[in-house]
Amino acid sequence: MAKAKQIKEVVPGVRFVREAGGISEYELESNGLQILLAPDTATPVVGVMVTYCVGSRNEATGYTGATHLLEHLMFKGSKNFNKDNGGIMSNLLENKGARINATTSYDRTNYYEIIPKELLATSLAFEADRMQHAFIHESDRVTEMPVVRSEFEIFENRPDFVLTKEIWATAFQAHPYHHEVIGWRSDIEKVPIERLQQFYRDFYRPDNATVTIAGDLDVRETLAMVARAFGEHERPEAPLPPMYTTEPSQEGERRVVVKRAGDTNLLGIGYKIPEATHADLPALLMLSLMLTDGKTSRLYRALVDAGIATDAAAECYQLRDPALFMIYVTLAPKRTHESVERLLKAEIAKIVSKGVTASELTRAKQTVRAYIAARRDGPYALLSAINEEIASGDWTRFVTFPEALAKVTPKQVQAVAKKYLVEDQSTVGYFVAKGL
């Protein structure tokens, strides 16, 4: 803390905010840009990630997938880094060995570079430039839209993606989690450039962004670089467009069936759960681990070990707004959806009625310990993990959530299973293979 105050004094315009888990938070006072620094001098590599709090959650009918399409257009050049004045910066950085990409999700979009540390200033200048001066041109949309549509088609080929898409679209009727991040095909093809440009102006602003830097860095120098690169941007006067839609209560089980050519049948069930920062999330996450993490998990033993399924997976979505606790099962040949659904629900009923054992919880906590170690293995893993917490609304959850997981008890796991894994709050999906 004392060191951080000292840094504050020598980097004008940068305010120290707080520290947690070896990560320091600062703010660029002129425009509200959030800065997170995680120094680690073990390798000569630095990672830069800019996270914008905008995702498919901020879209509506007619421009679903806009966040993702815009992400692609952000690589087409900006005022100071473009084809006419030396080249597209992402290409120049990649040609020096950088790992560069971007990802879009429900609640956030990120852009990152994993780079030799000598390229840090260049990377920051590039990110600062495209934060406010990206070319969002119609000519680029015309060539990039088919690329995004091709990505959409790759997803559409996957039965698990199609089933997930249908379950979320059935579970959420009002909230934008209704549609997949990549959007509906017709919106991808037809969204006008003016809508994308407006989207860019609305959300790509310093007070809606976090610059996170991890790796071999000098804190003082790095803060000065960030201030130089991003300091020119003004704090917008207009407030961020609010996302005020709340999903109405679900009043009974919902079901959806997808039929396609194929030889593999899938079952999926999505249960409504609260937002990431809710106090029940740690126990729900532990429940997901106990259900399908590893070969000693409940569903692996009951379904895969028994030859009933070839795979079973659970995912406790941790999103900004209430989301789903998803369970997927890939049926073994000759098994029916109905019989596997009964078996799956019987396993859940056992947890609801009898709870989980202390040894199951111990195993799940060991998994968490391994995950905590792995997320600090290299700049990308660290940046990526912090980024998801930024999206959930509080980056310090990177530190506090593992602490909360460590305190979860068997009774709490049983309680959340009883509270959330209930039929009336569920959406059941069948992917029915019609044969080839």
Added chain:
Amino acid sequence: MSHDFSTVREYTLAKGGRLLLAPTSARDLVVIEGSVYGGPNMLPRERAVLPALAASLLDAGTTKRSKAALREALAAKGISLSFSAAGDRTLFSGQCFPEDLQALLKTVVECLSQASFPEAEVKNAKTLAHGALAEEKSKTRARAERALAALIYDEGHPNHLRSIEADERGVQSLRRADFQKFRTQLGRGGLIVSIAGDVTPTVAKAAVEKAFAPLSKGTETPSPKTLNTKVPGARETLVPIADKANIDVVMGVSLPVTLAHPLYHPLLLVVDALGGGFTSHLMQTIRDRDGLTYGVYARLSGVRADTDGYLKINASFTPDRYAESVQKLRDEIALFLSEGMTDVVLEETKARMIGSYLVALATTESMATALHSLGIQGQPLSYLGEYTDILRRITLAEARAAAALIDVDKLALAASGTFKKK
């Protein structure tokens, strides 16, 4: 940028085998990768599915512990362990906390030497394998890959892939005795262990020596290989699958190149310049300029010390523009291989490959994987650092000579998806 490899160590194990150790800055994390001889190449083709199934059963019970006891012991310590099989080898891969390295290594050896293959587990593994093969039938990429391998390799070559139906028959024919017999091949032969992460080299070395001491000799040499005898040709196979939104295309041509070939590294560079990343020729033209695909990638595949590999190019196209897209892809490959290797491209590609190599080694998992690959390739430890120097020394003449090894007129094509009627 340079990487400090001075902390990476190699030891020759007392009873045979290579141990490669890389302490990293990771805390509370140890990753191991390893392998021994015993893989599909070492069996008759109709038995090629056996090693993968055997690998999936190695932790399903031993003569010492039941499946439940073994797996619960690992899970209680947060240890992950998995086995697989490929080429000449059965591979193991694991992760643990520093204090549990000995337990992980001992379990690896217990599984390799004492797996009991209970009848019920064999039956279940066959059910799961049939399920996985059924799933593969509707995967466009996997179907195209199998088809291409059959187009460019003779049936006896390690890079040839059999049909799904042939693998289904292979799975069906397996009996418990086949697994038990196969396990006797697994021993110290070809042993390579790489460990990276939160480890002290001397402690880790002692743990490996102790854990692997009981392992028997097993198979001591890999199977002899013959070079591909199939004459290259611009053959084409379409694998139709209904209800698919895209078409996966795989193009390829076999090359008379093993790891020892003098143009191996120049060829790596040429293929990277062709389709190794966002700035490669194919991504810049087929994706960025023409908007025909989300991704198009070229890589050198199936090249090993004793195995001649091939150039492989993957792309995914929309059905409406399939014919046009394939033609453009062929045109751009031909254009690049005839005119694309310039001084500028050579130097840019060198910089990209060197930089990305060093960036990639910034994680414990990738370091463990790299060390194990180095062991499989039979390279000395010094190759870890020398690789970038080798790349730097490649001349334009060498790169062009490597490009000339690829006969674009002999590129075979396999595609899978829902094709529009002409």
